[in-house]
Amino acid sequence: xxxxxxxxxxxxxxxxxxxxxxxxxxxxxxxxxxxxxxxxxxxxxxxxxxxxxxxxxxxxxxxxxxxxxxxxxxxxxxxxxxxxxxxxxxxxxxxxxxxxxxxxxxxxxxxxxxxxxxxxxxxxxxxxxxxxxxxxxxxxxxxxxxxxxxxxxxxxxxxxxxxxxxxxxxxxxxxxxxxxxxxxxxxxxxxxxxxxxxxxxxxxxxxxxxxxxxxxxxxxxxxxxxxx
Amino acid sequence: xxxxxxxxxxxxxxxxxxxxxxxxxxxxxxxxxxxxxxxxxxxxxxxxxxxxxxxxxxxxxxxxxxxxxxxxxxxxxxxxxxxxxxxxxxxxxxxxxxxxxxxxxxxxxxxxxxxxxxxxxxxxxxxxxxxxxxxxxxxxxxxxxxxxxxxxxxxxxxxxxxxxxxxxxxxxxxxxxxxxxxxxxxxxxxxxxxxxxxxxxxxxxxxxxxxxxxxxxxxxxxxxxxxx
DNA sequence: TTGAATATATGATAAATATCATACTTTGGG
DNA sequence: CCCAAAGTATGATATTTATCATATATTCAA
Numbered sequence: 001x002x003x004x005x006x007x008x009x010x011x012x013x014x015x016x017x018x019x020x021x022x023x024x025x026x027x028x029x030x031x032x033x034x035x036x037x038x039x040x041x042x043x044x045x046x047x048x049x050x051x052x053x054x055x056x057x058x059x060x061x062x063x064x065x066x067x068x069x070x071x072x073x074x075x076x077x078x079x080x081x082x083x084x085x086x087x088x089x090x091x092x093x094x095x096x097x098x099x100x101x102x103x104x105x106x107x108x109x110x111x112x113x114x115x116x117x118x119x120x121x122x123x124x125x126x127x128x129x130x131x132x133x134x135x136x137x138x139x140x141x142x143x144x145x146x147x148x149x150x151x152x153x154x155x156x157x158x159x160x161x162x163x164x165x166x167x168x169x170x171x172x173x174x175x176x177x178x179x180x181x182x183x184x185x186x187x188x189x190x191x192x193x194x195x196x197x198x199x200x201x202x203x204x205x206x207x208x209x210x211x212x213x214x215x216x217x218x219x220x221x222x223x224x225x226x227x228x
Numbered sequence: 229x230x231x232x233x234x235x236x237x238x239x240x241x242x243x244x245x246x247x248x249x250x251x252x253x254x255x256x257x258x259x260x261x262x263x264x265x266x267x268x269x270x271x272x273x274x275x276x277x278x279x280x281x282x283x284x285x286x287x288x289x290x291x292x293x294x295x296x297x298x299x300x301x302x303x304x305x306x307x308x309x310x311x312x313x314x315x316x317x318x319x320x321x322x323x324x325x326x327x328x329x330x331x332x333x334x335x336x337x338x339x340x341x342x343x344x345x346x347x348x349x350x351x352x353x354x355x356x357x358x359x360x361x362x363x364x365x366x367x368x369x370x371x372x373x374x375x376x377x378x379x380x381x382x383x384x385x386x387x388x389x390x391x392x393x394x395x396x397x398x399x400x401x402x403x404x405x406x407x408x409x410x411x412x413x414x415x416x417x418x419x420x421x422x423x424x425x426x427x428x429x430x431x432x433x434x435x436x437x438x439x440x441x442x443x444x445x446x447x448x449x450x451x452x453x454x455x456x
Numbered sequence: 457t458t459g460a461a462t463a464t465a466t467g468a469t470a471a472a473t474a475t476c477a478t479a480c481t482t483t484g485g486g
Numbered sequence: 487c488c489c490a491a492a493g494t495a496t497g498a499t500a501t502t503t504a505t506c507a508t509a510t511a512t513t514c515a516a
Binding site: 071 | 294295299301312316322356359360362363366371372373374376415454455456
Binding site for chain 4: 178179180190191194195198210211
């Protein structure tokens with residue numbers, strides 16, 4: 001059983017507010033899992049009773065729409081927590097989580113986390129701030145979805161992927177998504193997504209080679225995302 | 229200076245978790261305002277330093293998109309709090325609030341609320357739950373925006389207005405929105421909104437008389453909103 | 457009360473996006 | 487290594503949605 005003290009999740013999540021004692025208690029009751037690429041961590045409607053700490057890898061948070069399309073609401077990467085919303089609300093999760101790469105995660109039961117809420121105000125405030133940050137992001141994202149044409153949403157998504165995940169040595173986006181998944185993030189048909197990628201390529205805003213996507217000038221792409 | 233103990237906001241918001249002593253302290257430092265229909269409570273980018281309690285009336289929470297369109301993200305009505313997200317995040321508000329009717333609101337400074345966080349765990353948990361509820365709503369809303377065609381989004385919006393605000397004696401939606409505002413909620417052009425209302429009318433899913441909108445069978449309209 | 461301003465409605469048309477068809481490319485398992 | 491399956495690409499077309507034009511209705515202030 002590894003300790004939680006050095007875990008990367010402490011660097012980036014509310015868990016940074018926990019003290020040594022609390023970390024030891026958490027280490028004691030956590031369960032570690034390996035999730036293979038493509039496997040599901042949990043599914044929309046499921047009851048969770050705890051949170052997942054993402055030690056390594058990336059997953060997509062998705063929701064199936066009535067027409068059978070999978071909308072990717074956001075990506076969660078190492079260092080982040082998963083399932084807080086559901087745990088705090090005491091409701092089933094409203095999104096599914098599926099690994100985009102092999103992942104290492106730890107599950108921490110609700111009882112433990114809720115205990116920290118009562119004894120560590122800094123922790124509960126930090127968690128509250130995290131949820132508030134998610135809410136701001138969601139509202140802003142919603143306005144983009146409602147108001148921006150697909151091509152600008154695609155550009156915006158690419159900029160975000162660049163900022164969140166960076167690039168490989170060959171200058172292409174590090175995060176590997178299929179065209180279908182990218183379309184799922186943008187909220188469009190796969191063919192439309194492919195076509196518009198091709199457009200952006202012709203405009204010189206991105207550069208495609210195979211399924212790799214490189215962004216020669218993020219600021220330029222970002223300006224396009226805002227003003228078209 | 230009126231007391232907070234009997235205020236309707238206590239019935240519907242996290243403030244229900246405050247005890248008599250805390251309420252007295254709050255009554256002491258709050259400021260009451262009357263906001264006329266059409267007036268702004270705060271504007272995107274502004275710093276708030278507190279929350280507003282909505283004693284009466286309804287306001288729209290909007291965000292201006294890059295193309296100059298006003299997206300209405302949600303409506304807030306009496307009994308609810310306004311500005312929690314911004315206060316907790318210690319960031320400027322990301323949405324503007326504009327009164328749709330004459331309103332009565334109270335402003336409670338941040339220092340007071342944050343103080344309650346430290347002394348009343350039930351209160352902070354309740355506030356956290358409220359934000360989590362908003363987050364779930366926002367994510368679900370986002371998926372609708374990305375995946376549903378305009379006509380279904382319009383139907384969904386009408387169902388929501390029916391459920392949240394009910395009907396007048398003549399069976400029409402109690403909340404009064406212009407076609408332009410309705411279009412702003414749905415995320416479409418005003419003319420498209422008008423046309424699709426007319427369509428829904430012809431299909432018998434709603435009934436229009438002047439600018440009044442009645443819903444003869446909510447379940448039917450709701451089914452249409454889901455499956456088209 | 458009246459008329460200008462604003463809101464609502466609808467037609468014509470253009471633009472954006474989805475869908476269907478098909479070809480090409482890459483990938484991974486045998 | 488090969489080939490079937492999956493993913494990517496692109497054309498043709500249909501559908502959805504926005505835009506522009508104009509007509510009608512409503513509102514509100516002088």
